[in-house]
Amino acid sequence: MPKTLIEPFRIKSIEPIRMTTRAERERLLAEAKLNVFQLRADDVLIDWLTDSGTGAMSSRQWGAIMEGDESYAGARSFYRLQQVVQGITGMAHFVPTHQGRAAEKVLFAAVCKPGQLVPNNCHFDTTRANLEYAGVEAVDLVIAEGLQPALIHPFKGDIDLARVEALLKSDGARIPFGMLTVTNNTGGGQPVSMANIRAYSALLKRHGKPLIMDVCRFAENAMFIKMREPGYEHTPVKDIAREMFSYADGATMSAKKDGMVNIGGFIVLRSDEWLDAVRNDLIMMEGFPTYGGMAGRDLEALAVGLDEGLDEDYLRYRLRTAEYLGERLEAAGIGFVKPTGGHAVYIDARTVLPDMPVAHYPAWALCNQLYLEGGIRGVEVGSVMFGKRLPDGTETFHPMELVRLAFPRRMYTQSHFDYAAEVIAEAKQHAASVRGIRIVKQPPFLRHFTCECAWVE
Numbered sequence: 001m002p003k004t005l006i007e008p009f010r011i012k013s014i015e016p017i018r019m020t021t022r023a024e025r026e027r028l029l030a031e032a033k034l035n036v037f038q039l040r041a042d043d044v045l046i047d048w049l050t051d052s053g054t055g056a057m058s059s060r061q062w063g064a065i066m067e068g069d070e071s072y073a074g075a076r077s078f079y080r081l082q083q084v085v086q087g088i089t090g091m092a093h094f095v096p097t098h099q100g101r102a103a104e105k106v107l108f109a110a111v112c113k114p115g116q117l118v119p120n121n122c123h124f125d126t127t128r129a130n131l132e133y134a135g136v137e138a139v140d141l142v143i144a145e146g147l148q149p150a151l152i153h154p155f156k157g158d159i160d161l162a163r164v165e166a167l168l169k170s171d172g173a174r175i176p177f178g179m180l181t182v183t184n185n186t187g188g189g190q191p192v193s194m195a196n197i198r199a200y201s202a203l204l205k206r207h208g209k210p211l212i213m214d215v216c217r218f219a220e221n222a223m224f225i226k227m228r229e230p231g232y233e234h235t236p237v238k239d240i241a242r243e244m245f246s247y248a249d250g251a252t253m254s255a256k257k258d259g260m261v262n263i264g265g266f267i268v269l270r271s272d273e274w275l276d277a278v279r280n281d282l283i284m285m286e287g288f289p290t291y292g293g294m295a296g297r298d299l300e301a302l303a304v305g306l307d308e309g310l311d312e313d314y315l316r317y318r319l320r321t322a323e324y325l326g327e328r329l330e331a332a333g334i335g336f337v338k339p340t341g342g343h344a345v346y347i348d349a350r351t352v353l354p355d356m357p358v359a360h361y362p363a364w365a366l367c368n369q370l371y372l373e374g375g376i377r378g379v380e381v382g383s384v385m386f387g388k389r390l391p392d393g394t395e396t397f398h399p400m401e402l403v404r405l406a407f408p409r410r411m412y413t414q415s416h417f418d419y420a421a422e423v424i425a426e427a428k429q430h431a432a433s434v435r436g437i438r439i440v441k442q443p444p445f446l447r448h449f450t451c452e453c454a455w456v457e
């Protein structure tokens, strides 16, 4: 058997990417105030800023687009998608939204009250923001292994059940439901085991609490279970996904991830207890319950995308992609969050720029360097994103300096990954000449998106 795992598709429609010279990129990055968020996408060669809504649709999906029923109420496209979603999730109620954060906002507005508290392995930033906006405290309880980048563990996304139990005992009255993010995006795209999902669900049930899963990457999580959890080697991924959902009482989804579409999301609920409240909020914030913020054509594309996202050849190639880049980095002596997760590789910038002080933002500096060296755009997950400038002018720093390279689905081929591995290795070779940055202008919140930077002299 040949060892090379090929892309399980061929290319029917292409989008050219523009080659730029190093001199051009020096100028473009300077114009962007050394902040890759401010670059035009046309000036990026390989755009690994995010895997959210950036993937390629299949010819089957583009065909389905023409089938879209744009009726305001009761559209055929809604019923088609509802059937697909119910088939995977086993949940009675399907509520479409325009993306994942809208699903969160609608659900939390309908169900949560100020002063409450919600446990999760790690809340994604929009989930945390929507809970906090509703006056709810978001508590992250991922297992300790999940916070150690170099440590190998098959399910670093698992939630710490002992800490959940302690919280249920001390603050149970304040907890409306438990959440679980699969895969754990904030924790490096790391999967959650079936054993952990099952035990967490049972623990919540003993305390009379429902389980709401954040299922943006449920298909990638199901494939990890197949590959890593004893007893699931021969189970079809669709059945694994169904079993994962069987332990939940509801879920929120960003279809921009494993839905394989460019926009969309939904809520599913097993019981009708919250349904009226959710639908009322939906009508106010998103739209009528049979389209909920999506066009009929988008509902059709999602119905096909959910099916394609569970294809095992696709998933094997998808997870192998991240693993492959990890192997190339390992060979070049570059550290990263291990094992590689589903949708991204997180480079440990300190292993590339070991001598750069954290006050010069090494992960941000590496991000800039990857753009300058090779036109690659990643995102800093470090002290610019999570640190703060205090009123006295001093800074708080994040414990990790990571650069996340997130892979759009079905977009880039192996040669793009080989090229990226070379660019990253070269950045390490040129470490002595890589410049740190200082922040010259920043907003009070989420500063990484818009801050203006200058080189450290």
Ligand SMILES: *Cc1c(COP(=O)(O)O)cnc(C)c1O
Binding pocket: 052, 099, 100, 101, 102, 124, 126, 127, 181, 185, 214, 216, 253, 254, 255, 256, 257, 264, 265
């Ligand atoms: C992307 C994401 C969301 C939010 O979805 P959007 O479609 O971007 O609004 C929520 N949770 C997780 C884990 C995500 O990755």
